[in-house]
Amino acid sequence: MCYSDVGVVYAFSPQSEQYLHQNCSTFPCSRMERWTGRVALVTGASVGIGATVCEALVRSGLKVVGAARGVDQVRALSESLKDAKGSLLPIKCDLTKESDIRNLFNKIKEEFGGVDICINNAGLSNGKKLLEGTVEEMREMTDVNIIALCLCSQLAIKSMKERGVDDGHIINISSISGHAVFPHSSRFYAATKFAVRAITEGLRQEMRELRSHIRISSLSPGMVETQFAFRAFKDEEKAKNLYSFCEPLKPEDISSSILHIISSPAHIEVN
Numbered sequence: 001m002c003y004s005d006v007g008v009v010y011a012f013s014p015q016s017e018q019y020l021h022q023n024c025s026t027f028p029c030s031r032m033e034r035w036t037g038r039v040a041l042v043t044g045a046s047v048g049i050g051a052t053v054c055e056a057l058v059r060s061g062l063k064v065v066g067a068a069r070g071v072d073q074v075r076a077l078s079e080s081l082k083d084a085k086g087s088l089l090p091i092k093c094d095l096t097k098e099s100d101i102r103n104l105f106n107k108i109k110e111e112f113g114g115v116d117i118c119i120n121n122a123g124l125s126n127g128k129k130l131l132e133g134t135v136e137e138m139r140e141m142t143d144v145n146i147i148a149l150c151l152c153s154q155l156a157i158k159s160m161k162e163r164g165v166d167d168g169h170i171i172n173i174s175s176i177s178g179h180a181v182f183p184h185s186s187r188f189y190a191a192t193k194f195a196v197r198a199i200t201e202g203l204r205q206e207m208r209e210l211r212s213h214i215r216i217s218s219l220s221p222g223m224v225e226t227q228f229a230f231r232a233f234k235d236e237e238k239a240k241n242l243y244s245f246c247e248p249l250k251p252e253d254i255s256s257s258i259l260h261i262i263s264s265p266a267h268i269e270v271n
């Protein structure tokens with residue numbers, strides 16, 4: 001079974017897959033210790049990949065900020081993790097609004113001092129063809145999938161540099177749709193994910209130009225079984241048919257990949 005593309009394709013046996021699912025909160029334990037007590041921002045934290053990543057990071061001892069429009073779901077997750085090693089702070093944020101994003105980072109600065117890891121997970125699609133989408137729909141997708149991702153990265157790196165943090169990490173959740181345009185998929189969504197690839201590489205080059213050790217990574221999953229398709233199509237039957245087309249990834253597979261990325265030795269950059 002092939003899992004998320006993070007620069008290489010990982011293939012796990014059923015035995016190792018089971019191990020990762022059972023131990024995703026502490027994998028790999030020794031190299032995650034350097035992140036204990038550090039601050040991670042996860043956007044799109046209310047459901048699916050975002051919620052699962054929040055849980056994995058909290059259980060690994062990080063102070064996690066979960067940003068989402070559906071903040072009540074993040075609050076419920078935070079309550080369920082109150083006895084975990086780390087913590088989860090829910091913050092309501094509409095990523096289509098610049099003021100909300102800037103207020104998000106101001107609140108993080110007030111509460112924790114700043115961000116050490118920024119995971120740009122939020123993204124949306126509508127399943128429509130290029131000839132069907134409205135300007136409003138395309139603008140919303142652009143605001144969330146491209147502009148918010150770029151602004152969050154910009155503000156996170158600014159936060160790191162202000163505090164002299166040189167081992168921070170930006171992780172952009174992209175998609176295989178950012179590598180190829182597939183039939184029967186949302187082509188405009190694919191366009192936004194191609195942009196994420198360009199932004200990721202651009203940030204990596206800019207960190208190199210600044211001789212910074214802040215790492216830039218992207219992760220390009222295939223189909224992941226979440227609420228994404230249900231929200232995109234607004235058609236339960238169509239979403240179920242999509243997920244039954246092949247065996248999809250689980251959100252835990254993505255959180256395991258993220259733990260692998262941030263636990264890599266400081267001299268290794270996964271991109």
